[in-house]
Amino acid sequence: MTTTAGPYAPRPGAAPLPRMIAAQAALETRMLLRNGEQLLLTVVIPTLLLVLFSSVDIVDTGAGPFVDFLAPGVLALAVMSTAFTGQAIATGFERRYGVLKRLAVSPLPRWGLMTAKTLSVLVTEVLQVILLTAVAFALGWSPHGDPFSVLLLLVLGTAAFSGLGLLMAGTLKAEATLAAANLVFLLLLVGGGVIVPLDKFPPGVRDVLGLLPVSALSDGLRAVLQHGAGTPWADLGVLAGWAVVGLTAAARFFRWE
């Protein structure tokens, strides 16, 4: 059977890797921005918290404008909402609906898919930071400190939350992930030093809460941006610990189907 060059005549081949990863990251970002619940979590809630709590002095945080306390916490919350909550829910349902299974037989390698997911998370975070920073400035925010430390905190925070989010998405059922990820978001919003300072909690509780990734991230950001401190190594250490534990466990236990 000699094959005449019909329209379906085989001409297989993978696209160049950078093109595949860019296409995958663009698609994942579009899916996220199109999803109403995800936008509520990543954009609406952090922005509302920032605006509401800056204008109404509900929580006593000591000296200085409340927005100086609040903005770093809301940035930490934004990172958590995208890298942990959003990523866990989206990936959980991709697994449930066979998206991960279908992509596994495409020319895109698994590590390429994970790279694309990370890029998509980072792109979303950049958009969140731009929006929240603009709102905070409009509310009279005056940040200090070293941009490099801020960047380092955001990146390590993203790694820590991504590992935990993917661990959840890759091991639990999609519905369980949805419920658990939202619950964790809510609990950490209250107990993670985002809007309520940790020193409002009893000392024993405070020490435990301080080891949570969102507490470490908001504490570190606050130290730099509010108080102009140097590189917050302790907080970076906590985040690095979570990142190693989360990513290792995710790599070990993630089930693709």
Add this chain to the structure above:
Amino acid sequence: MRSEPVVQVQALVKRYGTRTAVDGLDLVAEAGVTAVLGPNGAGKTSTVEICEGYRKPDAGTVRVLGLDPVRQAAELRPRIGVMLQSGGVYSGARADEMLRHVARLHAHPLDVDALVERLGLGSCGRTAYRRLSGGQQQRLALAMAVVGRPELVFLDEPTAGLDPQARRATWDLVRDLRADGVSVILTTHHMDEAEQLADDVAIIDAGRVIAHGSPEELCRGGAENTLRFGGRPGLDVGSLLKALPADSSAVELTPGSYRVAGEVDPQLLATVTSWCAQHGVMPDRISVERHTLEDVFLELTGKELRS
């Protein structure tokens, strides 16, 4: 003709816990369309998913386009197209968006607009995947399997739940793929689908291939085919028998109802009707019953295929 088989499976075993899903299965698929037929739970999907590299065999060897689907997955994946039984698409993605995405992962994809048009997905417009009808989701999955211009396509129950028109459109596409030199492995429990499309059929039951051959070969074996006609009672069947080929039989089952058994082909039908013409017999009904894959399957397994 391609000398190397597209799929070679030898002594394949796959167990899930204590259950043996695939039990020493051998299968060689040459270029062309191969249908894997069998009831639910026969091991069709397990076998195909091992060929696609999803699962590791517990024993046996598998080569797809000459490659090991697990160890040489990176080399194999761009060369195959896969249609899953369901899902595989972001619930918020639009049909053309997802298809365009899969196309972008390949070096020389098909024209997406033409494919969308061909499979009648143009009407899906801006609708999200989760709101598409089952048939539309099915056709999108098929389009995703072929858009990368693969050498070999795996279709898992490609027409399950489709209306007759969409079913024919799918069959036409499979025929065009074949004509252009794409090989197809399709699992189905529709006999007519296998008869219509396949060059080769492998019948699987309880984790083994129990029969393998072209649809004609499979149907020829086993029970003979029959031709029935009605006429006035008491015709001379002895004279009819003389006109028929040597291995045929002719009997009057009940008065006025006749059965001819043997190799039922156009020649035999012509012989019977011309015999009727010579004897002034007007058959008031005439019917041909061919042995179908359904019968073959029932004989081999004692089971109905669609259970």
